Amino acid sequence: MSLRFLFACCCLVAGHWLSGQTIWDLNQCIEYASKNNLAVQQADLSVELAEIDVRTGRHRYFPDLTGSLNGGISFGRNIDPTTNSFTTENILYSNYSLSSAVVLFQSGSLRNASRQERIQLSAAREDRQQSLNDLGLSIAGYYLNVLLAGERLEVAAQSLETRKLQQDQAEKLIRAGLRPESDLLEWISQTALAEQGVVAAENGLDLAWLQLRQAMRLPFAADVQLQGLREEQLDVIALQLYTYEDLIAPATESQASIRAAKLRLDVAKIGEKIARATFFPTVYMSGSIGSRFSDAAIRPTEYGTTRVSVPGVYIDGKPAQFEQDYPTVLETEVTPFSDQFDQFLGYGAGISVSIPIYRNNAARGALQRAKISTRSAALQLEQRKETLDQNVFTAIANLKAAGKDYDAALKAYNASKGLQESVAKKLELGSASAFEFNVAQTNFQSSSNNLLIAKYELVFRQKVLDYYAGKKLTW
Numbered sequence: 001m002s003l004r005f006l007f008a009c010c011c012l013v014a015g016h017w018l019s020g021q022t023i024w025d026l027n028q029c030i031e032y033a034s035k036n037n038l039a040v041q042q043a044d045l046s047v048e049l050a051e052i053d054v055r056t057g058r059h060r061y062f063p064d065l066t067g068s069l070n071g072g073i074s075f076g077r078n079i080d081p082t083t084n085s086f087t088t089e090n091i092l093y094s095n096y097s098l099s100s101a102v103v104l105f106q107s108g109s110l111r112n113a114s115r116q117e118r119i120q121l122s123a124a125r126e127d128r129q130q131s132l133n134d135l136g137l138s139i140a141g142y143y144l145n146v147l148l149a150g151e152r153l154e155v156a157a158q159s160l161e162t163r164k165l166q167q168d169q170a171e172k173l174i175r176a177g178l179r180p181e182s183d184l185l186e187w188i189s190q191t192a193l194a195e196q197g198v199v200a201a202e203n204g205l206d207l208a209w210l211q212l213r214q215a216m217r218l219p220f221a222a223d224v225q226l227q228g229l230r231e232e233q234l235d236v237i238a239l240q241l242y243t244y245e246d247l248i249a250p251a252t253e254s255q256a257s258i259r260a261a262k263l264r265l266d267v268a269k270i271g272e273k274i275a276r277a278t279f280f281p282t283v284y285m286s287g288s289i290g291s292r293f294s295d296a297a298i299r300p301t302e303y304g305t306t307r308v309s310v311p312g313v314y315i316d317g318k319p320a321q322f323e324q325d326y327p328t329v330l331e332t333e334v335t336p337f338s339d340q341f342d343q344f345l346g347y348g349a350g351i352s353v354s355i356p357i358y359r360n361n362a363a364r365g366a367l368q369r370a371k372i373s374t375r376s377a378a379l380q381l382e383q384r385k386e387t388l389d390q391n392v393f394t395a396i397a398n399l400k401a402a403g404k405d406y407d408a409a410l411k412a413y414n415a416s417k418g419l420q421e422s423v424a425k426k427l428e429l430g431s432a433s434a435f436e437f438n439v440a441q442t443n444f445q446s447s448s449n450n451l452l453i454a455k456y457e458l459v460f461r462q463k464v465l466d467y468y469a470g471k472k473l474t475w
Contacts, residue, residue: 025227026143027474029216030136036217037135043128050121057117060110063102070095080296087296097290104285104351107277116270119263126260133256135215136473140463142212146226148456149208152449153201159445160194163438166427167191170434179430186434190441197445229459242399242465247392254470255388261381268374275370278363279356287349291341295334302331392468399461402454409454413447420444 024032034040071094080087103110167187173179213220252258305325314320335343356363423440426432463473 022223023225023227025474026140027472029143029212029226030139030473032218033135033139033216034132037131037215038217040128040131040135043124043131047121047124047128050117050124053117054114054121057114060103060113063100065098065100067098068096080294083297089296092295093293095290095292097288099286099288101284101286103282105281105283107280107282109274109277112270112273112277116267116274119267119270123260123263123267126256126263130256130260133467137464137467138215139212140473141460142208142215143226144456144460145208146205146212147228148452149201149205150226150228151452153198153205155445155448155452156194156197156201159441160191160198162441163187163191163194166424166434166437169428173430179434183434186438190434190438229455242396242469244392244396247396247465247468248389250470251388251392251468252385254468255384258381258384258388261377261384265374265377265381268370268377272367272370272374275363275367278359278366281356282354284352284354285350286352287347289345289347291345293337293340293344297335297340297343298332299335299339300329300331301333302329304328304330388468395461395464395468399458399465402458402461406451406454406458409447409451413444413451416440416444416447 071092074091074093076090077086077088078091079085080091167184170179170183170187174181174184212218213222218224304327306328307323307325310322310324420437420440420443423432423437427434427437467473
């Protein structure tokens with residue numbers, strides 16, 4: 001069975017196996033990674049926390065409401081809480097109340113705090129978007145690495161097949177006495193080197209897949225293949241050149257990190273206003289309602305009369321016995337809770353003013369820290385702008401270099417391919433040695449790999465510029 005037939009069978013089996021796999025393009029890979037990436041999930045949590053702050057901040061304009069309830073038992077001589085008089089008995093008592101307070105004036109601190117929280121929410125969302133953008137660019141790089149590794153494996157496999165065919169042909173020529181036996185050793189050596197190249201290429205493909213799967217958090221059991229590049233895409237890419245002036249304005253607008261830095265500068269400026277508000281008085285309005293209960297509060301349930309002699313009564317100068325009936329309480333009970341609630345129910349309302357006079361320099365220190373935070377936020381914004389400028393310049397230079405490198409690699413590939421084909425024909429005619437062919441074949445394989453690297457480098461560098469231009473990463 002010939003090697004050509006075996007190779008064809010392997011291709012058919014591999015094609016049948018791949019037909020059952022899911023083929024993903026770059027957009028699908030980025031979408032999957034966005035749903036599973038830990039950095040994006042952490043950014044989602046930051047957004048949720050900021051949303052909670054905004055929702056909570058809306059309620060600071062409303063009065064608070066606090067309820068209190070306490071109770072106990074007193075032994076010995078105590079004050080009856082219902083009459084405020086001393087009594088010698090065990091008293092079971094309880095107090096309950098509701099109180100509320102609202103800020104009427106705080107020098108705009110409440111309004112500014114709400115604005116600050118809304119802007120912080122917007123900044124958190126921009127941070128999340130920046131995480132998505134960075135993740136998309138990383139996935140694009142790993143995606144291209146997998147495609148590059150796959151093509152390098154294909155080149156290595158083709159080179160191995162070529163060397164095996166040439167080795168078979170050399171063996172036939174040696175048996176016919178047309179070539180020296182020493183040529184066979186050269187062919188065996190080069191075939192073994194080609195096999196090593198295939199193993200190295202397979203390992204490179206495995207590592208490229210590992211990096212992509214880890215970045216996407218894709219399970220290793222997932223049966224996925226990637227959509228490759230079309231040759232015509234290189235022609236389109238070569239025409240999509242950018243200048244610094246073309247990129248810097250859209251890059252500044254599209255980069256979520258720049259927008260987030262601007263928003264945090266606004267947050268810091270509002271923080272200064274909040275700090276200044278602590279120098280001014282705060283006006284509160286408060287109100288309360290409450291009542292109490294005690295088992296010492298009793299009420300009569302049954303009345304009667306008691307006849308009592310009245311001393312000091314004389315009739316015609318003689319002492320007389322005189323009696324008088326007085327009403328008396330025969331039975332009592334603890335005043336019910338509902339009755340005590342009405343009897344002891346009290347209300348209160350008032351306005352208070354808190355005037356800061358001396359607070360151990362806390363207000364002044366808070367204002368100074370707020371000013372420093374504003375300066376720090378401004379510097380961070382400038383640093384991000386400068387970093388963006390450098391990245392844009394670098395990306396443009398890298399694309400130009402990648403284009404030139406691709407052109408040079410293409411010329412080298414065409415030249416080495418022509419030389420390899422020429423030496424192969426000479427080898428068939430017996431006018432070239434095995435060493436000459438192997439050198440030509442090695443140079444051709446090297447130029448093929450260099451062309452692949454240059455091609456994918458050009459594609460990636462173009463995607464980087466598309467990223468700064470605010471375009472969606474896609475093929």
